[in-house]
Amino acid sequence: MTASVLPFDANRRRRDSWARPTTPARNAHPTEPPRLLRQFVVLVVEDHDDTRAMLGQMLEALGARVILARDAMAARVVLSQERPHVILLDLLLPGMDGLTFSRLIQQDPHLADIPIVAVTALAQLGDYIQTWTHGFAAHLAKPVEDEMLTDAILLVTGRA
Numbered sequence: 001m002t003a004s005v006l007p008f009d010a011n012r013r014r015r016d017s018w019a020r021p022t023t024p025a026r027n028a029h030p031t032e033p034p035r036l037l038r039q040f041v042v043l044v045v046e047d048h049d050d051t052r053a054m055l056g057q058m059l060e061a062l063g064a065r066v067i068l069a070r071d072a073m074a075a076r077v078v079l080s081q082e083r084p085h086v087i088l089l090d091l092l093l094p095g096m097d098g099l100t101f102s103r104l105i106q107q108d109p110h111l112a113d114i115p116i117v118a119v120t121a122l123a124q125l126g127d128y129i130q131t132w133t134h135g136f137a138a139h140l141a142k143p144v145e146d147e148m149l150t151d152a153i154l155l156v157t158g159r160a
Helices: 049-061 072-081 098-107 125-133 146-156
Strands: 041-045 065-069 086-089 116-120 138-141
Touching: 041 049, 041 072, 049 065, 049 146, 065 072, 072 098, 086 098, 086 146, 098 116, 116 146, 125 138, 138 146
Parallel strands: 041 065, 041 086, 086 116, 116 138
Antiparallel strands: none
C-alpha cells in the first residue's frame, strides 16, 4: 500500500468516549434500508461459512455487489477475473493466511492499489500493528457492525 493510506480502527467508536457520536439514520425513508455502498464491489475472504454469509448479507443490504471467497486460493481466482473496490480479508485462513495473501496482492501491480481491510477476531495491539505494517488500510475486530463496516469502506476508498 502507499503512504497515503491511513490507519483506521472502526472499533474505536464503541470503545472510546471521545469518538464521534453515532449519526442518525442516513436515509430519508425510514422503511428503506440505507444503500450507502451501492456503487461498490466488495470481495469478502472468510473461511467460516456463517461469518462469510453474514458479511455478504450485511454488505448486500447496504447496496454493495459482494463476491465471496472461502480462502486465499479462491480469492486469487476471483481477482484474476474481477477488480473489487475493496477486499475484506480474514487473517486466520486455512492454507495461505491473510497476511501472506495481502503481500501477494500488494506485489501485483494490477491489484496493489485495492485497499485491504482486515476483518478478524485478532484484536490485540500487536495485531493492529501487524496489519498496519503489512499495508492493510484498516483493521476491524469481529463482531463487525454495519455502520463500522460502512465507515471503514468509505474511508479506505476515499469516499468518506
